[in-house]
Amino acid sequence: MTARLAALPDEELSVLDLADRLLNRGVVITGEATISVGGVDLIYLGLNLILTATESIAQKEARLR
């Protein structure tokens, strides 16, 4: 993991940084909304962040169902 991030060019790190925000931040609509991305490839999208995103999506899905 260490080698992976350090080896990435700045542009790719920016993309991962953005992906982290898309998956973990932004308004959460409560009540009748559910949060689900459903696509396996998305869990490999984020930065640290990858694991954080996967975990938080799973938690959010459980909470909002």
Added chain:
Amino acid sequence: MTRLLAHAITRRVTGGPERGLRGRPLEQISAGELGLWATLWDGEPVLSRDDAFAHHDLVGVLCDAGPCLPVRFGTWLRDEDAARRSLEAEQARFVAAVDRLGDGREVAITLLWPDAPSPEGRGHAVTASGRAYLERVRATQAVTDERRTAAEALAARLRRELAVDQADVRHESCPSAEVALSMSLLAPRDEADALKARATASVGAIEGVRGVVSGPWPPYSFTEELGAGHGG
């Protein structure tokens, strides 16, 4: 079954983009002063990496047209009535947030450590004994604590150099072994590029870490207090 995939909340407006993700119809569902922009989605709610960045592009278009709140990617609503009820239930908080964020844009700073935390530099060689293992764990923890302290100092330094108001900064120190700092700065749209340039200069002057400055983006990180279970 047709669902709605939410993208952003704006002031209720006339007109706007007509196509959402994958060329599907985009709707503005209105309630009170607000509009929720969502793609009409037939079929399975399975999203891809391309959809995530298409969502980002669409949110950017909506935020360029006026104040808006990005909605977390992957937010589904059963139908328009559900979307309308959700907007009505949170009307006061969403209106206040739209006004507070205005045309704000987010600039992101990520600082990476050059290597993972390791006690090796402190003379703790790897051995097989239990005592040595515990010493190694303690040493690793000490390195981690030092890094967290250093990361907090870097956050304070960047905040000071960039002269950003307390309310317009979010940061997380050491969110992972590789990342020293993840910071988000909020700036008015017409000042965001200048802030990014100053941030790039400040980050470039920091020794011992690698820095990447990104954005400007819609203000994703400044809507977190609107999440479930928060009071506004």
